[in-house]
Amino acid sequence: MTFGRENAVAMRGRLRPDRRRQLLSTMLQLDQLTQRYGALTALDGVSLTIARGEFFGLLGPNGAGKSTLMSLVAGLREPASGTVRLDGVALAGRPADIVRAIGFVPQSVALYEELTAEENLGIFGRLYGLGGAKLVARIDECLAAVQLSDRRRDAVKTYSGGMQRRLNLAASLLHEPKLLLCDEPTVGVDPQSRNAIFDLLQRLNRDGLTVIYSTHYMEEATRLCSRIGIIDHGKILALGSLDELLARLPAAEIVSFARNGTPPAAIAALARFGALREIDERCEVLLAPGVRLANFFAATQAAGLPDRAFTLKRPTLEDLFLHLTGKTLRE
Numbered sequence: 001m002t003f004g005r006e007n008a009v010a011m012r013g014r015l016r017p018d019r020r021r022q023l024l025s026t027m028l029q030l031d032q033l034t035q036r037y038g039a040l041t042a043l044d045g046v047s048l049t050i051a052r053g054e055f056f057g058l059l060g061p062n063g064a065g066k067s068t069l070m071s072l073v074a075g076l077r078e079p080a081s082g083t084v085r086l087d088g089v090a091l092a093g094r095p096a097d098i099v100r101a102i103g104f105v106p107q108s109v110a111l112y113e114e115l116t117a118e119e120n121l122g123i124f125g126r127l128y129g130l131g132g133a134k135l136v137a138r139i140d141e142c143l144a145a146v147q148l149s150d151r152r153r154d155a156v157k158t159y160s161g162g163m164q165r166r167l168n169l170a171a172s173l174l175h176e177p178k179l180l181l182c183d184e185p186t187v188g189v190d191p192q193s194r195n196a197i198f199d200l201l202q203r204l205n206r207d208g209l210t211v212i213y214s215t216h217y218m219e220e221a222t223r224l225c226s227r228i229g230i231i232d233h234g235k236i237l238a239l240g241s242l243d244e245l246l247a248r249l250p251a252a253e254i255v256s257f258a259r260n261g262t263p264p265a266a267i268a269a270l271a272r273f274g275a276l277r278e279i280d281e282r283c284e285v286l287l288a289p290g291v292r293l294a295n296f297f298a299a300t301q302a303a304g305l306p307d308r309a310f311t312l313k314r315p316t317l318e319d320l321f322l323h324l325t326g327k328t329l330r331e
Helices: 007-012 017-025 065-073 095-101 117-127 132-145 161-175 191-206 216-225 242-246 264-273 293-302 317-325
Strands: 026-037 040-051 053-061 081-086 102-105 178-182 210-217 227-230 235-240 253-259 275-281 283-288 312-314
Touching: 007 242, 017 026, 026 210, 040 081, 040 210, 040 235, 053 065, 053 102, 053 191, 065 178, 065 210, 081 095, 102 161, 117 132, 117 161, 132 161, 132 178, 161 178, 161 191, 161 210, 178 191, 191 216, 210 216, 216 317, 227 242, 227 317, 235 242, 235 312, 235 317, 242 317, 283 293, 293 312, 312 317
Parallel strands: 053 210, 053 227, 102 178, 178 210
Antiparallel strands: 026 040, 026 081, 227 235, 253 283, 253 312, 275 283
C-alpha cells in the first residue's frame, strides 16, 4: 500500500470508525523502538505517537538518544527492534517512500561548500526526483523562504554558519515533505538566523506541516512546541504540553538562595517547607502544596537570613528535568 492510499480509503468511509479516526489524526507512530551500538543501548523501547500537524519537541541533554531516534525515523539506520509507521505504513524496507515523505535537517551541515546555494539545491532536488520547471520553482521558493535569494550564486564556503544552517533547512523542504525532522538545527547559529529559522518553522507548521524538533535548549522547546517529550538514556521520561509537564512538579513556586554563607542548620530547617536540592553554588526549595510564602519568609527571618538573599521563580522545563534525572539539560 502506498503512502496516503489508506488515508484516502479512510476518507471514503470504508474502514472501521475507530481505525478511520486514528489514520486521519496520526502522522507518525513508533512502537518499542530500540537501537544499540555494541553494549550501549542508545534508544530503549520508545513508543510514541505524533499527531498530524503537530509541532513536537524532543528535549534532552547531549547523548540522550535524540539523534538516534531521528536517524531511525529518517531511515538512515535500521532499528535493532521495533517499528516506525508513517501514515499507517511501516517504513522498514521502503527507502523511496521515506525520501518522498520526510524532510530531514541533520545536526551537522550537509552541503557542498565549493558549490553555490543554487547548485546545492539543484543536486538535492534531483535526488528527490524533481526536475525541469518544478525544480526551478521550488529552488526559488525555498531560497526566498530562508532569505537567501540574493546569495543564491555565492559559494556556500562564503556563508556564515547561520546562513549554512538556513540553506540546510531549505534543502530539506524542496520536495514538500509531509513530516519534517529537525535535529538540533540551531547549533552554533547567530540570533538573527535562529529567529529566522524559528519563524519559518512556525509558519510551515501553521500551514499544516508536521514537525519533530530535537533540542537541549528548553527555551526553544518552550517557544516552538505544542507538545514535548523529555528524553534521557534512550527513554521518554515525560510527555505532554508545557503546562501538563510542569504540573508534574511537586511545587508551583521555587525559592532559590546562595549555599555559601548560609548556615547548614538554617538550610536544613527550610527543608520542612518542601523538597530541598543543591545546584552548583545555590540551593532551591520546591515549595510543597499549601505552603504560604509569608510562613516561609517568617522562618528565614527567624533564622537570621535576609529576604534579599532569596529569589522566587516559577518552575521551568529545566526544573522538571532536574526533578526527573537530577542533572541539567546541558550536561
